[in-house]
Amino acid sequence: MKFYGQAGFPDFVVLAREKDSNAKLYGCIEVKMPTVSLDGNDEQLNGHIQSFKKVLYTNGIRWIFFENDIKNVLFDIELGDINKSQILWKSQKY
Numbered sequence: 001m002k003f004y005g006q007a008g009f010p011d012f013v014v015l016a017r018e019k020d021s022n023a024k025l026y027g028c029i030e031v032k033m034p035t036v037s038l039d040g041n042d043e044q045l046n047g048h049i050q051s052f053k054k055v056l057y058t059n060g061i062r063w064i065f066f067e068n069d070i071k072n073v074l075f076d077i078e079l080g081d082i083n084k085s086q087i088l089w090k091s092q093k094y
Contacts, residue, residue, distance in 0.1 A: 003028075007047025010055070027054030034060050034082060046070055061087060 003013045003025075010028035018024070028048055032038065036059050048055045049066050057064045061082065065074045080089040 005047055005051025007044040007051065010048050010052065013052070014054075025052065027056070028052040029056045029058070032057075032059040034087065035085070038062050038064060 003009060005028075011031045012029040014026040014028060016024035016026065030045060030048055038057060038059055045055065045057055045066075049068070049070060053068055055066045057066065061080050062076070062078045064076045066072060067074050078090070080087050082088070
């Protein structure tokens, strides 16, 4: 029940690496199916942000990191696109 927030349980809770039941809570991760659009209008996402403050929200292709508010996006990275259930990965040169 300790990690039950306003929108229920997130997929992952990120804690400090301590062997302590009261380890510091850093935030949470919410993972959706690759075919789910991450438009930011998700009640579950809003609840997780209110409860856990820092939320990494992903469908495996797009990764968005929120802090304290749905409007405070620290990063938003899109690694590809889905076209007819096929993932088209973006290529990058370093």
